[in-house]
Amino acid sequence: MLKKILVFVGILFSVFILSKCNSSHKVSNQEDAQKLPKGISTINSPEKNYADFCADCHGRKLEQFINRKWTNGNSKSDVIKSIKYGIVSAGMPAYENTFSQKEIEALTDYILLKSVDKIEKEKPILSSKVYRSNAYNLQTEIVVDNIEIPWGIKVTGDGTIYFTERKGTLKIKKPNETIIAVKNIPTVKNRGQGGMLDVTLHPDFKNNQWIYLSYSKNNPNGNGATTAVIRGKLVGDELKEIKEIFEALPYNGKRHHYGSRMVFDDQGYLYISVGDRGVRDKNPQSLSNSCGKIHRVHDDGSIPKDNPFYGKNNVVPSIWTYGNRNPQGLVFDEVNKIVWEHEHGPKGGDELNLVNKGVNYGWPIASYGINYIGTKFTDITEREDFQSPVTYWVPSIAPSGMAIIKGENYPKWNGNILTGSLKFDYISRVKVNGSKMLEEELILKDIGRVRSIEMGADGYLYVGVEDPGRILRIVVRD
Ligand code: HEC
Incomplete structure (x- = not known):
């Protein structure tokens, strides 16, 4: 009987230790994740991903997408494809390994919403400034x-x-x-x-x-x-x-x-x-x-x-x-x-x-x-x-x-x-x-x-x- 109890306590103890190990491992994983470039294995808002990864080339205010003559189509699936696989000969990087599918879809919605023709480009008023x-x-x-x-x-x-x-x-x-x-x-x-x-x-x-x-x-x-x-x-x-x-x-x-x-x-x-x-x-x-x-x-x-x-x-x-x-x-x-x-x-x-x-x-x-x-x-x-x-x-x-x-x-x-x-x-x-x-x-x-x-x-x-x-x-x- 005593033997059985000891075995039971032993099992409980090892489960406890194992779960400790697991959880400490997870914490260090999360720390690693924070060290990774932004966007990888964390979910960021489309605004943030856009600002961090796209604004350099497409403009902080999405200027390049407003009233755009789209080269590769502007249906949702076209745009997802452009972002995922890039257009390498033009200098557009492929982001399939950077973002999750969800993030790519959110970026796509964000760009398509912001690029509707109705939005007028902001024209800077210059002479009076x-x-x-x-x-x-x-x-x-x-x-x-x-x-x-x-x-x-x-x-x-x-x-x-x-x-x-x-x-x-x-x-x-x-x-x-x-x-x-x-x-x-x-x-x-x-x-x-x-x-x-x-x-x-x-x-x-x-x-x-x-x-x-x-x-x-x-x-x-x-x-x-x-x-x-x-x-x-x-x-x-x-x-x-x-x-x-x-x-x-x-x-x-x-x-x-x-x-x-x-x-x-x-x-x-x-x-x-x-x-x-x-x-x-x-x-x-x-x-x-x-x-x-x-x-x-x-x-x-x-x-x-x-x-x-x-x-x-x-x-x-x-x-x-x-x-x-x-x-x-x-x-x-x-x-x-x-x-x-x-x-x-x-x-x-x-x-x-x-x-x-x-x-x-x-x-x-x-x-x-x-x-x-x-x-x-x-x-x-x-x-x-x-x-x-x-x-x-x-x-x-x-x-x-x-x-x-x-x-x-x-x-x-x-x-x-x-x-x-x-x-x-x-x-x-x-x-x-x-x-x-x-x-x-x-x-x-x-x-x-x-x-x-x-x-x-x-x-x-x-x-x-x-x-x-x-x-x-x-x-x-x-
Ligand atoms: C290094 C510069 C650069 C970066 C960074 C970049 N792009 Fe591009 N992107 C381009 C170029 C160049 C094109 C090709 C334009 C063309 O063919 O007229 C392009 C094309 C596209 C297209 C297709 C447009 C069309 O007319 O069919 C989409 C969508 C797009 N980019 C989205 C993004 C998103 C979203 C990001 C950020 C995650 C991003 N790009 C980051 C340079 C860049």
Whole structure:
């Protein structure tokens, strides 16, 4: 009998111990779950999932879904499919391993509800608004209105504005005149992030009228597209003597990460940025292709002999830096004689970089960001042989457009670097001392989705925004 009782107590005791073990195991599991990227194995509201995982590319206010011409259908099952399996060639990640089916359905309902045509896009009221900042009260004047996406802007000393629209135009707006469209420009691949991209003018434009255009070029011998640059002489309203001066190789079928900013330094070298074209594990770290790089060429496209990899075997000789992701900001600092760039990180890790000869920025081996779906791809943020950013943004601001302030109109900010944010509708102003960052202020909050910024040769800052497409002049009101 006693034996039986002992066995019974023993069983009870072991059940107790086992259940303890189980419950403590569960607790540590929950702790692990908290350490996992948000969205994985926890159920979050669609608002939160959208803000954490989708807003970087589709807009915080779902701008990209409002009045959308849907490519892959907008029935509930179409949208679920898009989210689950992604559209990899366009840069839309697959979220099937990130979210539960329930979360995907909730996100779908959320997007479909918010995207009904009735909802009007919020149009920012600009002319009456005063934007306060540490140094100045700023106001915006609309100088060009009702345009598509103003990807690149250049302004000459007489206030003439040369700008591209991504859909495939180059246009000129002279003060007090109507806009004219320039003829004989290249046909572009207007899909995904591609189209007519940056515009720049030759340093001696006044005398030679050379205009440079970077764009997404269709493969003349097959499939895919790439980043290319042409120059042409502006004669009347037409480009003449067109010559292709740069073509990034190889062509590829993806629709994103063209990079494509251009800037001249004071020696007449032209720098051209090219994104990794969505082939992150192959392109940026190999010197035998042009993608995920910044290039340096002469004004006619010929290759400077002092380029860092010039004359080496199996290397693209125009490469100036490598290990870049998607650089969409490039400026020359005339005082310190240095080129700056910024580039889009993945989810977090957008970077502000100095462009030094021959350096490797480490993408995708080193990054402050993580995959769009919330998983990690590297633990390395910095490495001795990689050049680290001067500063970086987590979460991503989605940087586009860049300028360095100079001249008489904003004297307290001379030398400061401006970076536009596609995502947060503001401009980051960074004060630097040579190559060191001293402070950052966010200015012109809610100005719109900033695509381009130009320090005009007429002394004014210009900002190109989307939805609605406009070019704004920034004036100080004190
Ligand atoms: C890295 C950028 C990026 C992120 C992050 C991203 N998307 Fe996308 N998404 C895209 C691109 C690019 C497309 C393709 C657009 C096209 O084909 O016109 C797209 C397409 C879509 C489509 C199909 C639209 C259509 O026209 O058929 C849906 C739905 C969608 N995304 C939902 C989401 C949701 C929900 C999230 C977050 C969980 C998300 N996306 C995150 C870039 C992104």
